Amino acid sequence: MKILLAKTAGFCMGVRRAVEMALDTANRATGPVYTYGPLIHNPQVLAVLAEKGVEVLEEIPAQGRGTVIIRAHGVAPGDRSLLEAAGFTVVDATCPRVVKVQSLIRRYVDQGYGVVIAGDPDHPEVRGLLAHAGPTGRVAASAGEVDGQDLPSPVLVVAQTTQDAETFQAVVEAVKDRLGEENVQVFNTICDSTSRRQTEAAELAAAADAVVVVGGSQSGNTRRLAGIAKKTGKPVFQVETETELDPAVFAEIRTVALTAGASTPHWLIRRVHRALAEPGKSARPGLSGRLLRALFLTNLLLALGAASMCLAAVFLMGLAPSLLLPAAAAGYILSMHILNNFIGRNAFRYNDPERARFYERHRSLLLALAGGGIALCLFAGAAAGIGALVLYAAMTVIGLSYNVPLRQSERGLMAKYPRIRSLPGSKTLVVSLGWAIACALGPAAVLEASFGPALVAAAWVFCLLFARTAFFDVLDVQVDRMVGQETAATWLGAGRTLILCRWLLAGATAAASLLAWSVGGGAWLLVLVSGAPAVILVLHGRGLLHAGWMLEVVMDANFFLAGLLALAGRVAS
Numbered sequence: 001m002k003i004l005l006a007k008t009a010g011f012c013m014g015v016r017r018a019v020e021m022a023l024d025t026a027n028r029a030t031g032p033v034y035t036y037g038p039l040i041h042n043p044q045v046l047a048v049l050a051e052k053g054v055e056v057l058e059e060i061p062a063q064g065r066g067t068v069i070i071r072a073h074g075v076a077p078g079d080r081s082l083l084e085a086a087g088f089t090v091v092d093a094t095c096p097r098v099v100k101v102q103s104l105i106r107r108y109v110d111q112g113y114g115v116v117i118a119g120d121p122d123h124p125e126v127r128g129l130l131a132h133a134g135p136t137g138r139v140a141a142s143a144g145e146v147d148g149q150d151l152p153s154p155v156l157v158v159a160q161t162t163q164d165a166e167t168f169q170a171v172v173e174a175v176k177d178r179l180g181e182e183n184v185q186v187f188n189t190i191c192d193s194t195s196r197r198q199t200e201a202a203e204l205a206a207a208a209d210a211v212v213v214v215g216g217s218q219s220g221n222t223r224r225l226a227g228i229a230k231k232t233g234k235p236v237f238q239v240e241t242e243t244e245l246d247p248a249v250f251a252e253i254r255t256v257a258l259t260a261g262a263s264t265p266h267w268l269i270r271r272v273h274r275a276l277a278e279p280g281k282s283a284r285p286g287l288s289g290r291l292l293r294a295l296f297l298t299n300l301l302l303a304l305g306a307a308s309m310c311l312a313a314v315f316l317m318g319l320a321p322s323l324l325l326p327a328a329a330a331g332y333i334l335s336m337h338i339l340n341n342f343i344g345r346n347a348f349r350y351n352d353p354e355r356a357r358f359y360e361r362h363r364s365l366l367l368a369l370a371g372g373g374i375a376l377c378l379f380a381g382a383a384a385g386i387g388a389l390v391l392y393a394a395m396t397v398i399g400l401s402y403n404v405p406l407r408q409s410e411r412g413l414m415a416k417y418p419r420i421r422s423l424p425g426s427k428t429l430v431v432s433l434g435w436a437i438a439c440a441l442g443p444a445a446v447l448e449a450s451f452g453p454a455l456v457a458a459a460w461v462f463c464l465l466f467a468r469t470a471f472f473d474v475l476d477v478q479v480d481r482m483v484g485q486e487t488a489a490t491w492l493g494a495g496r497t498l499i500l501c502r503w504l505l506a507g508a509t510a511a512a513s514l515l516a517w518s519v520g521g522g523a524w525l526l527v528l529v530s531g532a533p534a535v536i537l538v539l540h541g542r543g544l545l546h547a548g549w550m551l552e553v554v555m556d557a558n559f560f561l562a563g564l565l566a567l568a569g570r571v572a573s
Ligand code: SF4
Pocket: 012, 013, 014, 015, 072, 073, 095, 096, 097, 098, 161, 162, 191, 192, 193, 194, 262
């Protein structure tokens, strides 16, 4: 079945900002954390916030303690002061676009205008806007609701930011019919993110045999999307999670459009996408597919990739090949990735439940593999000499200390960053440094390479690994924020991280070129290694590749390419 995934599906800017502010507050605050009303209309996200101890404050008490987050929909004027007066610290996550509509309303009210808001009277954004309009504010959910109302004149007509254009236009016409065009000032305040999402939903629905809309059943904008899709006459399925999909229904469908409301997180869309792509898992993968999946889940594929990268780095430094060093690199990377995945397995619950189950079910096997990886690393180090053994032992201790509390402290930096993994961007940085040491600096020290080439080779590995890890961090940024994982994307934001990835790939090309210049001959082949991740980045940016384990396998195949090119380069040289 072909899946047409909407590029606009998922959190809008305002919701993403509010959720990030709430999660950052929950991860860092020391006292209680509340949202003033439910943060968004998505029960799965609200459940995650509840798990993190974020409670919902329905009424402002006379006295309180802790932090209150004002949601993206905004609040009535005066509520913020009331919260502060009660003793709360206020984090205002009102969407800047909603703030603009509130200001517009106040400006016109000051000039003597009444206000009509085309929207759902029970929606928190509309209740907030109405409070800004004061006694001359009115709400109309449809053109029909304009008729029975006592309308002020002159009047400003605005829309709830997630309103559909057709309903808004109908309300505007109804108000003009009642008051005359000269007494009506119209501002289309529908958010462009809403219009783009609705236009794309209509286009995709027209091109598909059926439509799946993911979002909370109470989410107005999700229901509106489903309504727009239904107008094409195609069957529309509005679901909150993948468990509501009936595989039998989709067995006969050839093309399905997949979109989601503004309050639907990407990890839920990803799970629905996966369920549609693998309906019921009825087609059990063949032996090669199962083997590939097992190698991927156990991190053995990544370990073999590390061995390949080590071979390539040794070649780029102009050193003689050795089997011990790739074995040590493979053992080190295998053990560190398994152990760190155990620590971060909470994240798999959301974005890859199958991997989470695998980690629960095969705990002993994975821990044995991690132990075996450490043993292999130390054995290979010992065989290479006492200096190498000390180096690999030190690397192992540093790798294992990633999640260990450094020093208990109530104040200062140690209180804020009690572990290496609490430092901003630490996961991406530690993974990339680990690879650079295991695949380049370690071998350079053992083989007594010159300092310059060793450093450039380490920079080459570091840049490639950082770009690879940061790219996946961008895909997982929402879940990482939920579970408090510190990655490049949670620190810099998705956009800046992707820009950084491009620069790092350019840096990797420059480093490989510099080394190839000095080694000459077949080493120039390794300049190609940055090309594949660059293409993946571009294809993903154009919506042509979707997150999943196969994308990781494809990305990691680049490490094997590096090893193969190094072998080809040696033969050619
Ligand atoms: S739909 Fe637009 S205005 Fe409303 S919260 Fe999202 S970004 Fe802000």
